[in-house]
Amino acid sequence: MISTEEQILVAAKNVFHRSGYAGARMQEIADEAAINKAMLHYYYKNKQQLFRAVFMQAFGKLAPQLNAIFSGTEGIFEKIRWFTADYIDFVVENPYLPSFIIQELNNNPDFAVEFMSHDGKPNPQPFIDQLNKEIAAGTIRQINPKQVLLNIFALSAFPFVAPVMVKGLLNISEEEFEALMEERKTLIADQIIDSIKI
Amino acid sequence: MISTEEQILVAAKNVFHRSGYAGARMQEIADEAAINKAMLHYYYKNKQQLFRAVFMQAFGKLAPQLNAIFSGTEGIFEKIRWFTADYIDFVVENPYLPSFIIQELNNNPDFAVEFMSHDGKPNPQPFIDQLNKEIAAGTIRQINPKQVLLNIFALSAFPFVAPVMVKGLLNISEEEFEALMEERKTLIADQIIDSIKI
DNA sequence: AAATGGTTTAACCAAATGGTTAACAAAGAT
DNA sequence: ATCTTTGTTAACCATTTGGTTAAACCATTT
Incomplete structure (x- = not known):
């Protein structure tokens, strides 16, 4: 089983690559990772941090x-x-x-x-x-x-x-x-x- | 004197070129054109139409x-x-x-x-x-x-x-x-x- | 000067969006 | 067993954002 943190990174990669920073939506990333939106902020402070990681x-x-x-x-x-x-x-x-x-x-x-x-x-x-x-x-x-x-x-x-x-x-x-x-x-x-x- | 419609197009061009569609803000375009935001919608139905023109x-x-x-x-x-x-x-x-x-x-x-x-x-x-x-x-x-x-x-x-x-x-x-x-x-x-x- | 029609503005609105909170569950640690 | 840390969720919040409205402005026509 893949860790939640990695699931997020994979989902974020997909969404950011597809839509760019400005076009990406946190909700869309959460959906793609099949997790709650709050989890994104649990593992990464905010959109910018998540983007930086990607x-x-x-x-x-x-x-x-x-x-x-x-x-x-x-x-x-x-x-x-x-x-x-x-x-x-x-x-x-x-x-x-x-x-x-x-x-x-x-x-x-x-x-x-x-x-x-x-x-x-x-x-x-x-x-x-x-x-x-x-x-x-x-x-x-x-x-x-x-x-x-x-x-x-x-x-x-x-x-x-x-x-x-x-x-x-x-x-x-x-x-x-x-x-x-x-x-x-x-x-x-x-x-x-x-x-x-x- | 340049027409308002053209002012808008010039401003929209600048902002869209600088930030892309998703990153551009209607307010920013209005500011750059030194006009009211409502004017944008008076001359162009919505963001997509304005973008299309640009x-x-x-x-x-x-x-x-x-x-x-x-x-x-x-x-x-x-x-x-x-x-x-x-x-x-x-x-x-x-x-x-x-x-x-x-x-x-x-x-x-x-x-x-x-x-x-x-x-x-x-x-x-x-x-x-x-x-x-x-x-x-x-x-x-x-x-x-x-x-x-x-x-x-x-x-x-x-x-x-x-x-x-x-x-x-x-x-x-x-x-x-x-x-x-x-x-x-x-x-x-x-x-x-x-x-x-x- | 009153009416007309296009132009401009300030105020407003609903939806979307990034982010938070508080309660709750799972898993170790003591 | 109980306490503590870590992980997860649903509901909520403040702000931003695209878009609307109704009134005012102004030039031209009548």
């Missing part, structure tokens, strides 16, 4: 993915291939995560700054240094490392951040979407590597 | 950008260079637009399907056909046109969809961000063209 858990899942590419010891091409495939695999299993995190960071500026100075925040500097070193050594093209990083994120994350728009515009079903994402795991890496290799 | 106006600004690349008569390379530069220029002036549209499409599934069957919805088929023709003619590489389209959107839009996350992770100021975007106007196009040209 958000931190969400980001806690994503952070290792980012740190892998930032701090690993592998070569750059290796890292890129590895990250894009891993990231897409992971996000297919947790489709609401990217849009949830990005939306809430956008909408709660005060929360965002507090969070951005947090310990768990991944630091891309090692990866940028690595790119600069390769550039200096002449092994890759002279491209702004921050642009490379941005491209990796953009190509990997965008379809999951804007799934409704993407499916709507491309006029594709959920299955076609997943097939596209599968194809993307190698396609993206190839394109990024092509864009930096000499 | 959303349609927002998408109405973005649609021409998309239709340009979808239905223009230019060559593909030309189109890509033109679109990326134009899109970034436009979005720098309207920074909240992409995240607003994508967020609301994600959060209001019923609204999304209704909207996706709307007339104004851009149709990418001509562009996809164009890519397929070039592939058949052997003038560009054999790449899934939908992936190309997705890449164009991802690379162009992502930084504006996740500005807080991007600025936070890359640890850059607003000015640096804008400089990056300026650089991106040509960089993105080069990369996409590189990825499809033989």
